[in-house]
Amino acid sequence: MQQEASQCAEMIKKANAIALLSGAGMSTNAGIPDFRGPQGLYKRAGIPDPERIFDIEYFYRDPSLFYSFHRELLKALDAAKPTFAHFFFAALEKKGKLLGIVTQNIDALHQRAGSRKVYEIHGGIWESHCTKCGKAFDYETSKRMTFEEEIPRCDNCGGVIKPDIVFFGEPVKHIDECFDLARKADFFFVVGSSLVVTPAAMIPSATSGEIVVVNKGEVSEFYLPSSRVALRVDADIDEFFRSVNEELKLL
Ligand code: OAD
Numbered sequence: 001m002q003q004e005a006s007q008c009a010e011m012i013k014k015a016n017a018i019a020l021l022s023g024a025g026m027s028t029n030a031g032i033p034d035f036r037g038p039q040g041l042y043k044r045a046g047i048p049d050p051e052r053i054f055d056i057e058y059f060y061r062d063p064s065l066f067y068s069f070h071r072e073l074l075k076a077l078d079a080a081k082p083t084f085a086h087f088f089f090a091a092l093e094k095k096g097k098l099l100g101i102v103t104q105n106i107d108a109l110h111q112r113a114g115s116r117k118v119y120e121i122h123g124g125i126w127e128s129h130c131t132k133c134g135k136a137f138d139y140e141t142s143k144r145m146t147f148e149e150e151i152p153r154c155d156n157c158g159g160v161i162k163p164d165i166v167f168f169g170e171p172v173k174h175i176d177e178c179f180d181l182a183r184k185a186d187f188f189f190v191v192g193s194s195l196v197v198t199p200a201a202m203i204p205s206a207t208s209g210e211i212v213v214v215n216k217g218e219v220s221e222f223y224l225p226s227s228r229v230a231l232r233v234d235a236d237i238d239e240f241f242r243s244v245n246e247e248l249k250l251l
């Protein structure tokens with residue numbers, strides 16, 4: 001890993017326009033489970049076809065499945081703090097080296113670490129809306145209702161409330177800006193993602209720069225332009241970026 005870290009540090013020194021696509025693996029060290037890792041939500045859910053937890057059609061039929069998992073996520077979020085790697089990418093932006101981040105995560109840990117240009121392609125939980133009348137609910141209100149009721153309902157019309165997370169079957173957010181960022185990047189990081197969910201998994205293919213993938217475990221190569229992958233690091237994200245930082249002394 002040390003040699004890979006040195007190589008990565010050299011690439012960062014030369015780069016001027018870095019971009020990052022991050023996934024759930026970025027936050028497991030903060031105590032938030034990923035989806036497809038060995039301890040992932042989909043593995044532990046113990047139900048057939050676990051992706052239906054975030055399927056919009058299924059949500060309309062039975063919102064209680066999503067909410068039973070959402071309560072656990074909210075508890076984990078309360079205790080979570082940004083990890084070393086989150087701070088590392090925030091420091092790269094402050095140094096003027098990083099253009100922006102596309103994150104599939106809804107935990108806001110990039111922003112809490114100080115990153116400013118963050119596209120939450122799968123939305124977030126900071127606002128919720130009634131699926132019937134569209135009334136907006138802020139984070140604190142929707143969170144309170146999530147713990148008080150099995151299925152939070154709108155006080156205006158009785159409709160089911162849904163956080164602004166992008167479910168399967170819904171359009172992702174900021175897609176043009178995400179591809180634009182990838183095109184402008186001269187160095188593209190993929191960190192903590194299995195790259196199986198589209199269109200997020202297609203974004204790295206838009207960059208003309210070199211790609212570095214840091215992920216423990218399998219990464220789908222279906223959309224990844226393998227000729228541009230300069231480095232594939234199969235290691236713990238925070239351990240790896242600590243090693244990279246040993247050479248760069250950003251933090
Ligand atoms: P996944 O759970 O599919 O992939 C996370 C990857 O991170 C796995 O390959 C893990 O092995 C790896 N990993 C976990 N912890 C790590 C660590 N400390 N160091 C290195 N690697 C680690 O998560 P995503 O690719 O983000 O969508 O999943 C994409 C989307 O699928 C999510 O945004 C979510 C989900 O359905 C929605 O909810 C809409």
Ligand code: ZN
Nearest residue numbers: 130133154157
């Ligand atoms: Zn309503």
